[in-house]
Amino acid sequence: MAADxxxxxxxxxxxxxxxxIQIGxxxxxFTNSSLFMVFAISAVFLLFTLGLSKKSIIPNRMQMLSEMSYNFIANMLRDQVGDQGRAYFPFIFSLFLFIFFCNFIGLIPYTFTVTxxxxxxxxxAALIFLAVTIIGFVKNGLGYLRIFYPSGIPVYLAPLIVPIEIISYLSKPxxxxxxxxxxxxxxHSILKIxxxxxxxLGFLGFAPLVFLVVLYALETLIAALQAYIFTIxxxxxLNDALHPDH
Amino acid sequence: MSDTNHKPPTDLKEKIDQAKSKYISNKKNETKSFGKVMKVVVEIVAAMAVGLGIGILIDNYFETRPIFIIVFFLLGSAAGILNVFRVAKSLQKN
Known part of the structure; x- marks a missing residue:
């Protein structure tokens, strides 16, 4: 059908x-999805090896870019989690860069969008959810279960509140x-449509073309924004897991 | 030589620290509220879906088909509204 x-x-x-490849x-x-994941990781790797190969005091563009992205995520982590979040920086930073590059590589025509x-x-999300839950229990012990029962709630409301809180927690990933x-x-669907x-439309096609240019700009914004939102x-x-009492 | 050169860098460092603290405190509120606004959009649907999922699982296990689906769907909706309420509350604080 689609081929017609x-x-x-x-x-x-x-x-x-x-x-x-079949194992057991x-x-x-190895699919096209895997291929573009490899591309994204190579792009990250390239950015940082090229950017940090010459560590000059006055940075060139590549060095600037890599240092800015580092500072951006480091500030974000410090704002949201505080100093305890420092240990999780490598994971958060890799996560951001991977999603960011997957989104951006997907914007190039004829490529595949992994995300x-x-x-x-x-x-x-499931990995993050599991990790955050485990971190919560390791750091707070069973006291982490308090997030399902907020303080100041009467006991007779607990049967209602606790399931709601659990569902709210499970909906995160x-x-x-x-x-x-x-x-x-x-x-991407709208762009293609x-x-x-x-x-x-032939000659009249310039009208959707103008719209397409605007939409493409919007998609570029969204690609960056969604990587940012996923990370934040x-x-x-992570902050909720480290400080369950707020 | 080293004594005369000693003072300017500390002044500069103070200036940088001041500028930095301004920059960070400004940025802090911005990033926090922005992330929270975007959180709202999918939150209700996800909570409803989780509620419905739990309901279906329990009903399939105990073979009591409509009861738990209804109960957990309502609980899920409540959880979704609770999520949105929390986001709104934390936005108000900022």
Whole structure:
């Protein structure tokens, strides 16, 4: 069906196997998704090796970029979590850079957007959720369970409040992953649909083309913004785990 | 030589620290509120979905189909509103 129609906005999200690998009946093929993850990591690696190869006092552009991104995340972590968050900086920083580069590489035509697949973002969110829960229990012991029973609530309300709090807590990884995935999925679909209009309308296609340019700028903003939001929410969850009393 | 040179760097350092503290305190409120605003959007739906999921799981296990789905969907909705309420409250504080 899709092959008949040259304009197919969903085609960009299809996963194709580049090198099929099967180990013990489990499909761990190297797909185009894996390829673009490798690209994202290579881009990060390149930025930091090139940027920090010449450590000059007056930085060149690459060094500036890498130092600015470092400062940006370091400040964010300090604002949200405080000094105890310092230990988690490498993870937060890697997370931000990976999502940021995945989003931006996905904006280049003919590429694949890794973060537009819910399974990828959910894997991140679930990992963060589990890690934050474990950190909470390690740092606070069983006292961490207090987050399900806020102080100042009468005992007879506990059967109502505790399930609500538990559901609220469990909804964190879902809202975190769906937000990133839905933004990337919707944005890229709309871009493709309007690009399709441009082709179909022929001469009149300049109208959607103008819109497309504006939309592309918006998508660029969203790509950066969603990486930022994913990271800042991770920081907020981490803060909740380290300081459950607020 | 080293004595005469000693004073200016400390002044400069003070200046940098002052500038930094201003910058950080300004930025702090900005980043915090912004992250929280964006949090609201998906929050209700996610809480509802979790409530519904728990309801379906319990109902499948005990074979009491509609009861727990209804109960947990309502609890999930309440959790979603609670999430949004919290975000709004923390925004008001800033």
């Amino acid at each position: 129609n040259p304009i197919d906005p969903i085609h960009q999200f299809e996963i194709s196997k580049i090198a099929p 009946g489990v499909d761990i093929s 537009s697949h819910l399974i990828v973002t959910f894997a991140f 879902i809202s975190l992953s769906v937000r990133l995935c839905a933004n990337m999925l919707a944005g 309007f690009a399709g209009f441009t082709v179909m 929410l991770t920081c907020i969850y």
